[in-house]
Amino acid sequence: MSQVLHTPPQPPAPADALDLAELAARHGLAVSGARPALPEYVRQLWARRHFITAFATAKLTAQYSQAKLGQVWQVMTPLLNAAVYYFIFGVLLGTKQGVPDYVPFLVTGVFVWTFTQSSIMAGTRAISGNLGLVRALHFPRAALPISFCLQQLQQLLFSMAALFVILLCFGVPVSASWLLVLPALLLQFGFNAGVSMLMARWGAQTPDIAQLMPFVLRTWMYVSGVMWSIAATLKNSHLPDWAMTALQCNPAAVYIDLMRFALIDSFHANQLPPHVWAVATGWSLLFGIGGFIYFWKAEETYGRG
Template identity: 75%
Template sequence: MSQVLDTPPRRDPVPEPEREVTPAELAARFNLSVSGARPSLPAYVRQLWSRRHFILAFSTAKLTAQYSQAKLGQLWQVATPLLNAMVYYLIFGILLETNRGIDDFVPFLVTGVFIFTFTQSTVLAGTRAISGNLGLVRALHFPRASLPVSFAIQQLQQLLFSMVALVAILIGFGVYPALSWVLVLPALALQFVFNAGLALIMARIGSKTPDVAQLMPFVLRTWMYASGVMFSIDRVLKGHDLPAFVHVALECNPAAVYIDLVRFALIDSFHADQLPSHVWAVAVGWALLAGVGGFIYFWKAEEKYGRG
């Protein structure tokens, strides 16, 4: 009896606690993917191409609504750049006399104003492309690059309206259509790619730092004064003994390059010797650098837009 009592009671083995399944294991088990995850670059390009109708419709709607409250309506698309050109002509052409030695100064000036405004407006619109459309970004799933690209297309449409006024000004000052005018098409195509790349870059920066939008007008105004909009860079370089790096900076300034290409195409008195060397190669290089580089830079943060 004592031997039975001395035997310790039998205890069942305590089961080990089950290991908690991680979310990653659950996702792998049921073939789930992260919502809003960044797709691969080729997939992202395909998604963007599939939204091409949305991009075009969005840009057209924005352009139509831009002056919908004004009595003159869409006429402001032409009147605004013309008024800017008149102000610059008054200040720089008459008061500061930067028109000395420049043939066809009014077509020269108006062309510079219109072409630089294309870049300036695209950059400003791109800076607010994400931060100014957070409701759309958070409500719908679409490639976010659609927004800055659509704003670049909007500004291209705006430029086309301005080009109608530019042609009228050219003819009014005795500059008539010629075969060289065809060169405007590749020049503007390269500038559009460059502008779209800048818009993508500024859209990512502006999405994280909205205050950049307040700074950009000052940056763009400084850029305009260095781009030969109101004066001839060729005459400045030939008339002053400037350091070599200043020559390179002024000649390779992308805004100045695209302005000079359009001037060369449209204005007979603007000759090839006023263009920087290898100007078309420089124009293509800037377009590829900004366009491709800006697209990849924007795509890298695709999953972060509209969050936080």
């Protein structure tokens, strides 16, 4: 009796052997949280511009909602900082020597520096401090650091009213150069937003960076001429030319000096570094575009884990 051997039926091809990408595309499916192409990401971000503006305004309104003086602190905080710096640096250390209109010089530096400092600190916590929002809703994550930077710009604009009053009280006349404030702030906003996005990615990956940043920013403030004139203080120093140029061309000092040049008539063009507008534009484009692309590359990782 012959024994008939039957070939067992072959199992169906495993699922991973199928072209799943083609199948998903055929039915209009996409990977959840996948990073879109850069042009599409920009389009999505632009489509949510009203959300970015409203979110920034809401955060600004809520910032001092528990304080009795409310929004007055938006102006009082940088003014009190300026008063402390005036006493320590201007009076005790004598940095006001050789600096005409020292009070307007100092207050302008403090206000402009506060814009950069607050934008970077807010950007560092933009993702790690808003994980509930990031995990609950689908939107371009760059909207968060940009909105926090916009919030700080709005706060600076409130403070500028007090700055103009201070300038007038100390005899600084109104001039056409005050219009230069607008391009200077625009360039500074581009720089701040780029650094904020860079720090937002680092802060999302390593939350401890938020604890380190105050020390980094404090050091940066001291070398940026916020409370002292780089040109006046170091003109008789033995620093090499490259070090002097590096101090004058660091982005914080560039934007501070541009604002002083625009607002204070005793702050002359010879106190600015060479090609200052080109340098300011370069910093803004380098960090604005570079920080945006760097942040976008990690889009799908935010809120995971």
